[in-house]
Amino acid sequence: MSDQELFYLLALLKVDGIGDIMAKKLLTHFGNSEAIFKVKSNQIAGIDGVGSVLLRNLKDKTVFEKANKELEFIKSNAINVSFFQDEHYPDRLKHCIDSPVLIFTSGNINLKNKKLISIVGTRQITSYGMEFCKKFIEDLAPLEPVIVSGFAYGVDIVAHQLAMDNNLQTIGVLAHGLNQIYPKTHKKYIARMEENGGFITEFWSSSNPDKEKFVRRNRIVAGMTEATIVIESADKGGSLITANLANDYNRDVFAVPGRVTDKYSQGCNDLIKTQKANVLTSAADLVYVLNWDIENKSKPVQKQLFVELEVEEQKIYDFLLKNGKELLDVIALQCDFPIYKISGLLLNMELKGVIRPLPGKLFEAI
Template sequence: MNVNEALYQLGLAVAPGVGDVLIRQLVSYCGSAEAVFKSTASRLVRIPGIGEVTARSVLNPTVLREAETALHRIERLGVRLFFYTDADYPDRLKTLYDAPALLLHQGTTDLNAARTIGIVGTRQATDYGRRITEELVQALKPYQPLIISGLAYGIDIAAHRASLLHQLPTVGVMASGIDIIYPSVHKKTAQDMLANGGLLTENLPGVKPDARLFPARNRIIAGLSDVVIVVEAAAKGGALITAEYANNYHRDVFAVPGLVGQTFSQGCNKLIRENKAQIYTRPEDIIEALNWDQPIRTEAAPLPNLNFTEEESQILTLLRGQSDVHVDDLSWKSQIPLGRLASMLLNLEFQGYVRSLPGKRYRLQ
């Protein structure tokens, strides 16, 4: 970790009134977090969206002092920082319009795992919901996905514990600082997850869980996941918020159907009825939808020496050695606008070089 740059990145995170969007705006115009703090108020106010109040807020000397205190706590905890401009910031989040500018991660897992699945549901899980969760996680073991959930009561903790039981990596996304496990009764499970998975949050150490932080937490679960499965949910609740985010991010969403009239089947049945989720009946539904039954490519066969354009060659290079890549990731990594990229992918598909998959994902033929 570059300590100096981390200090300035934390400064942007603690500055009052400066959220993820304005952080991106500031860094985009100034070039780095450090450059923001070495700028002047008169220069910052010329940046679109940055008024005098925001400029004064950022340049207030107390901001960097607070950031320094936070940095010391992070170092003591052995937590890793990911700023959105870092090369190892999670790829699945990079293209999202509302992704957190800063993430804190504690643990061993690779947040860019080849396969990821979010498992969410009600805090008041039934035996049925827990059984479905356990059976799903067990069935996914041969595919070694990263299991993502929210460390909450009910379905969340069932997913984490099943992952530990079956030796799958699992990450708990928190609506608090990384040093505050909520609920506290899950501390033992959270500690066990550090050895094969970990904890992730956008909140600085010391931040206590708050109602407004849970929906924000849910967007991270959705963004990190290739697919989100809602096991049980009432007509309203956090699981449905996660599903809504997943749909907005063009992720696959599945819901477990339940008995008509059952409180914690209402949300799942509603998602299916409104075509916001595919019906889940067995683990193979997810495995087949995401082509997880196809091997992950570790070695790329050489492409024939054809007259590809520079951009086409770039796309094919990005797809080489990958099981599949989301169109948003291709656009971000290639810096080719989505409209032109879609046309190029279609052309390459017609020529037999690219194959389109469900969920706006692509792979080499």
Template sequence: MKFSNEAKAAALALSLMDGIGPVRARKLIAHCGSPEAVFKESKQSLERIPGIGSFLVQEIRRSRKLVEAEKQLSEADNKGWAVHYFEDKAYPRRMRHCEDAPVVLFQKGHTPLNAKRCISIVGTRNMTDYGRDFLHQFLEEAQSLNLLIFSGLAYGVDACAHRKALDNGIVNCAVLAHGLDRIYPALHRKLATEIVEAGGSWLSEFPTGTNPDRENFPKRNRIIAAMSDAVIVVEAARKGGALITAEFANQYNRDVFALPGRIHDPHSEGCNLLIKSHRAYLLEGARDLSYIMRWEAISPMAQKKQLELFENLSPDERLLIDALVPEKESKSLDWLLGKCGITGAQCLRILMSLELKGLLETVPGPRYRLKS
């Protein structure tokens, strides 16, 4: 289902209001039925919603943030950025079910965010040769796993993960703690540009004009954790952003992996603590990730063929593919119609096209599933 700009503007307006975070925004939307309905709801009805006090009701009734949100959407459209509402098909499905996930996500680039295998890589800014050598080897080995990688574009481990992913032809995305109109640190602008040019993206919940303020980084870290199947911690002190990301990952029931280090090395204290307290698997290489996650390698030829096929898909074909990718069982036509919000004639035409391309098969029922 596609949501109107009015709905996205209303959702963004809620996220721009002081005192209304993602949890309260979702509560308001659920109570009123849609983002735009929140601003049309009566004062008395809003006051009956638990956790919404008179100050927030006054802010909503003034609707001042709607004008700002509409300007933000117009600017995003002019710059070719995508704006994903949390119920959009293109919104990261892994993150959608986290109660504190942003109601709106900005994206520069065209990376499909619902890839079959997603990991995040985080760690210290004060990276050593030990961590650098590990990432070089790990990402070289991980080429065959067909991963989408997320990191935070910070100094140290983040930047190294982005760079080594690019060197090995792995699509990766930078999750930012500020608006898409700037890059922090500025020294990484060239790296950030290369990420997009190679098929990756910049992602942020923050609107244009938002600075990289200190309080934004933990918020950024929760997105890095929520968007992935697994979080990999490469060198981390006992306290810091990497451990915060790992904590979020555990809260979201994501798998966490940590690179072990020497017991008196301050750069490995955090990793060793995660392993010792059973909050992370010990990671020595890509084989450990593959074994724990039950991810089989994809041969380079099969991967190349798969990429070529997916590059030639129409938006409607991608819609059906995205719906079927996370499903292990075959699905009926009625299920697809409800999931994708299209007509029966459209759906049958797209199914036939995908079957002719060798991406889909029909099983008795009739039911449909992607070819393995």
């Protein structure tokens, strides 16, 4: 994109009353942003949603001053800019009607042919959430997913750190411009993240991390990824907003179940209960639901995805792997276990994420 094209796009986005949806509508109609400022008012007036106030705002010359200032910041700081029709703009985000017209990035982000997942959750992550997140990312590492999160306290920064520890690309989606970092205590992670990954934002250098911007940020987290994983959440919080946005975008959502008495499992349990999220007990659950290809990989991914089984559990697993779906009674008979014992073994295996129950008392190996 030329500097002139970017200048007029920036100016367009600074016009009061023009958001991403309206900007895309105008760009589609007139072909480019410069033309929108140069056509006669009666040519714009006929477009659905354009009224007298917006027509008047398009004549505001101060938007050019603001655009020029931001363009200088972009050039002097080597900021990468992606237009929503560009090839390197996040592919899944293109299909979201309210996705940003422009996104600004820093670092070494490469999304081509990559599996993208977002990991979100409470800022008050517990040891349970931390241990699950650690095992989950370690087990997924052979598949080389890109880990996306919001660079906030708690689950976000833990997910970013674990991604880096496992040599995975990780992206922080920010609720402010690239001239600052919030929270400030996370500045120490910037250089390492930008080595293999980096940061994405739709906000200008003049933008501060206001509350409403975090909600807007969440739509990028949800929209650019194939699936959103909620590690822990109270009954209210930003991660639940992200999960709902992911559902609205027809993305897969996963939630880690927890005890009903645990405050930071309430949100996850509610997502599962209301069928807004798949149960996530291991990396294998995600791989199965997303149908990720784990064949033709140089590393033994299959073994790493499954936890170690007890001797009796291994016997059941091998039987199901060989025979496919089977009734509980048949499993008990063929594996030579009494019904009372087989029920407990199957429950443990389900919690470990190696089998799943099916209607009619059927079970199958994952």
